[in-house]
Amino acid sequence: MQYIKWLVLGGLVIFFIGCDQGKAETKEKKIFVREKKARFIGNYNREFNDLPELHMVSAIKNGIKPMATRDDTLRLKDELVRLPDELELYSTYDLSHSVPYLVPSAAKLVVDIAQNFRDSLYSKGLPLYRLYLTSITRTDDDITSLAKRNINAIDNSAHRYATTVDISWKRFSQVDADTLRQIPPERLKLVLAQVLFDLKNQQRCYVKHERKQACFHITVRTKDDD
Numbered sequence: 001m002q003y004i005k006w007l008v009l010g011g012l013v014i015f016f017i018g019c020d021q022g023k024a025e026t027k028e029k030k031i032f033v034r035e036k037k038a039r040f041i042g043n044y045n046r047e048f049n050d051l052p053e054l055h056m057v058s059a060i061k062n063g064i065k066p067m068a069t070r071d072d073t074l075r076l077k078d079e080l081v082r083l084p085d086e087l088e089l090y091s092t093y094d095l096s097h098s099v100p101y102l103v104p105s106a107a108k109l110v111v112d113i114a115q116n117f118r119d120s121l122y123s124k125g126l127p128l129y130r131l132y133l134t135s136i137t138r139t140d141d142d143i144t145s146l147a148k149r150n151i152n153a154i155d156n157s158a159h160r161y162a163t164t165v166d167i168s169w170k171r172f173s174q175v176d177a178d179t180l181r182q183i184p185p186e187r188l189k190l191v192l193a194q195v196l197f198d199l200k201n202q203q204r205c206y207v208k209h210e211r212k213q214a215c216f217h218i219t220v221r222t223k224d225d226d
Helices: 002-036 052-062 104-125 140-149 186-203
Strands: 129-135 164-168 207-210 215-220
Touching: 002 104, 002 164, 052 207, 052 215, 104 129, 104 186, 104 215, 186 207
Parallel strands: none
Antiparallel strands: 129 164, 164 215, 207 215
C-alpha cells in the first residue's frame, strides 16, 4: 500500500510539472504570436512623429563635428564611410545639396533599410524597386546654398552630423525597367513604412514622416539615447 501511495503521488507531481511546462510553452507561443502581429497599420503621422529634438540629441551624440565644406570629408576619412553604390539597393544621384557620407552606424542602417525593403518586396512577390535617397549629409556650404532655394531650411540640421538621411516615400526606382507590372507609390510607401516601423521598434532609429518634403527623415540612434 505504501508503495502504491508513493507511486500515485509521484504520478501527480509529474502530471502537474507537465501542466506547468505546457502552460509556460503556451505562454511563450502566445508572446511570440503577439510580437509577430506588431504591424504598421497605416497611420504615418502618428507612428513616425519623433520630434526634431530627439533627432538632434542623437545626431550630436553619435555623429561628427559638422563640416564647413565638402573637402572636410577627406579630413574625416577615418570617421565617415561613403555609401556604396555597387549594392544597387538605392539611388543617390541628384544630391545637389548633400554628400553620400555617413558615420558607419548610419551607413549600416541605410543599407539595412534598403535590403529589408528589397527582401519584403521579394517575399510579397512584387517587382523590385530601389529606394530614392533625397538628402544625406550637409556641410555648412550646402546649407547656405540650400537656404537660398528653400526658406524652410534650418542652420542646425541633424543632417550636419552624418547621422541622418531622407528617403522619399513618393519616388522609387524600378530595378527591371522593362517589366510591364508597376506598383503604385502608395503601396511601396506602405512596404517601406513597415520596414521603418520594425527598425524603429528595435530602437535603431528615429523617424519623422515629412509631408511637404515627401520623405521619411531618419536618424540613427543607440538604445541609450533616451
